[in-house]
Amino acid sequence: MRWSDSFIPTLRDAPADATAASHQLLVRAGFIRQLHSGHYSLLPLGLRVHNKVADIVRAEMDAIGAQEFLLPAMHPGDLWRRSGRWGVMGSEMFRLRDRNDADVVLGMTHEEVFATLAAEMSSYRELPQTWYQIQTKFRDEPRPRSGLLRVREFMMKDSYSFDMNEAGLDDSFEAHREAYHKVFKRLGLEVMAVQASSGAMGGDASVEFMVASPAGEDDVARCSHCGYRANIERARAAVLSLDDPPAGGVPERFATPGIRTIEALASFEGGAPADRQIKTMVMVLDDQLTLVVLRGDHQLNLQKLADCSGAIDVRPATATDTLAELGANPGSLGAVGIDHLPIYADEALRGRRSMTTGANVDDWHLRGVDVERDLVDPRWADLREVAAGEACVDCGNPLEIVRCIEAGHIFKLGRKYCEAMGVSVLDDHGVAQTPIMGSYGIGIGRAMAAVAETHHDERGLCWPVAVAPFEVVITVLDASDEAQSAAGDELRSGLAALGVDCLYDDRPLRPGVKLADAELVGVPYRVTVGARSLAQGNVELMQRSTRETRLVSVNEAAAVTAAEVNAFRD
Incomplete structure (x- = not known):
């Protein structure tokens, strides 16, 4: 073409x-x-x-x-x-x-x-x-x-x-x-x-x-x-076991004025580090208000929640709905003692003791929470999103x-x-x-x-031969030069006879434009016909992906180029 x-x-x-x-x-x-x-x-x-x-x-x-x-x-x-x-x-x-x-x-x-x-x-x-x-x-x-x-x-x-x-x-x-x-x-x-x-x-x-x-x-x-x-x-990632203190009696309520985040509670005097907190999220699963609890330093993966619950529509509850249902705003929420809403609990909380969570009263939290004792009939599932560096669930080495x-x-x-x-x-x-x-x-x-x-460089596309729009582009640097045009035509005919799909650049444009276009389009092989090499009986063959270039005699150019293309065909 x-x-x-x-x-x-x-x-x-x-x-x-x-x-x-x-x-x-x-x-x-x-x-x-x-x-x-x-x-x-x-x-x-x-x-x-x-x-x-x-x-x-x-x-x-x-x-x-x-x-x-x-x-x-x-x-x-x-x-x-x-x-x-x-x-x-x-x-x-x-x-x-x-x-x-x-x-x-x-x-x-x-x-x-x-x-x-x-x-x-x-x-x-x-x-x-x-x-x-x-x-x-x-x-x-x-x-x-x-x-x-x-x-x-x-x-x-x-x-x-x-x-x-x-x-x-x-x-x-x-x-x-x-x-x-x-x-x-x-x-x-x-x-x-x-x-x-x-x-x-x-x-x-x-x-x-x-x-x-x-x-x-x-x-x-x-x-x-x-x-x-x-x-x-x-x-999934392996969860390192933490040495929790023995469980006490009932959870103890303590004041946390102005504390609304995991990070703030971790630095609050009398608070707890993130891995000893219970994060409580109020979600709507197909119009059903639901509590989801995870460790404080873990993030919820919404698709995991949808998969384990079978819910079609999964979204956070509004602040208005949360306040009306639990009596507190986000940052002071917890699932302890809640028996009128479904609760989904992440597996990383199973067996945890002496945890800290919201008390469902603004500016108050609970300490000494035993998850399996104090949460009412939670549905256990893997809900958390894995983070880089966590231990592989199969071998224990770090994940990326x-x-x-x-x-x-x-x-x-x-x-x-x-x-x-x-x-x-x-x-x-x-x-x-x-x-x-x-x-x-x-x-x-x-x-x-x-x-x-995955197949490009700073100059343009670098198509593999199997999917390239053309396998070879023949670039005639000066289309007005009869010798260059004749060599280009002969090369095009030779490659076509050998079953190679060619794009023949015969445009009357500057050589730099034509060479740049050939690299941008990303045809795997370029045969350049120019006055200097042609005077020596050669053309220049370049592989686009490696930019490896060599001179090939005009008489052998079609056969050599076809052999290169065939070596990379699937």
Whole structure:
């Protein structure tokens, strides 16, 4: 393809609101343009990369025997009511009404729709099945950001497995796990498979594939010694046992005028260090006022609370509701003796004695609290957020927290959706059984952005050969020079004959502009045709990622360049 005939609108400067490197470079290099918040147009170069990513994903899905579908993006609202997710998805789901006043939605995912198709199966002999599609998804993100990393409209590969039993689901899950590792290796992405929360998807197990990047929105706790890895929403750390004094009688109330924070109480005369305090938070779980208690130096992870409680809507209570229910303001709250509200207690408080907490009277606290004696029927759960440096729950070595991009996610869903959609098949004894499902997703645009995020330098993008918009760019420094143009044309024809995908820069621009554009766009190899080297019978071959440059004879340039490209093809 000739650059002079192409639409590649490169820019000197990135958008003012672009903070992620992938966002800046994909815009500057002419791959994407924002239409409005969270919605991007893929320009020709962007679409070429997007399609190559999709083709790699498609090839690995086909390799495990998955069958490709294409389902509607708009769904009847009743499907989502039947599965119970009409309310779960909340405001992130795009909802509208058709001319018949019926509820319809723009699909965030397709478990419900695929399950309705599975209802046409009738026998165990038809299982297992693995179905997939590459289809548009819609999510009304409250804060779209970072270009293609967090958007409202995107292409996703979503696949679904149907098996007779848990052993079959295990096999399907592992097949997808292996396929995902192959996908990401071919994309040039180094991923970590980590334990994750299933969230609104449901099910009892899920694994995320994470790419370490400061542009990410997820934190992963990992141990470099034993390999433990988990999303911060699931991560656990060992809790060092503390030598508590023996429990006394009833808790003792003492005055704490003006004390409203953990830190203030820790420095208050007669107070207690943070690890000997009980932090009490008043939360609303699906309209139910609830107390959540943790150690004073620990932080609540909201997803953990949602997972253990099963609540859909999790939010802090208002100060007005808190005062009306407990008679005190935040900073003086406690759960001692409260028997009219549910209480969730973090496991790190189990067995603790001689603790200090709020007395539910402003400016007063209680000391000598025995958690298991003085809290009424708490529901124990792992609620706290792990912090860097804490001890790994498996080996005891320090954990590190790494910011990551979620590149893929696989779930064991169970039978929830098949039951909701009335899916059943006869087993080998003629008894009706409900199949068990798995769900597996990769965002195509996000994967493309993750590659850009991890393959660039100060000059621009550095695409791996497998997903690059073109494998080679031929840069003729002076397109008006007949000898240079002739050499460029001959090289283009030679590379095309060898199956190499080329972009031929024949634009009548200054050499510096053309060289800068080639590096910005990030084509893996550049062959530069210039008067000086051509006079010696050579052209210049440069590998974009390493900037390693060497002279190659004009007669051998096509063959040498094709060999370089082929060495890095997947």
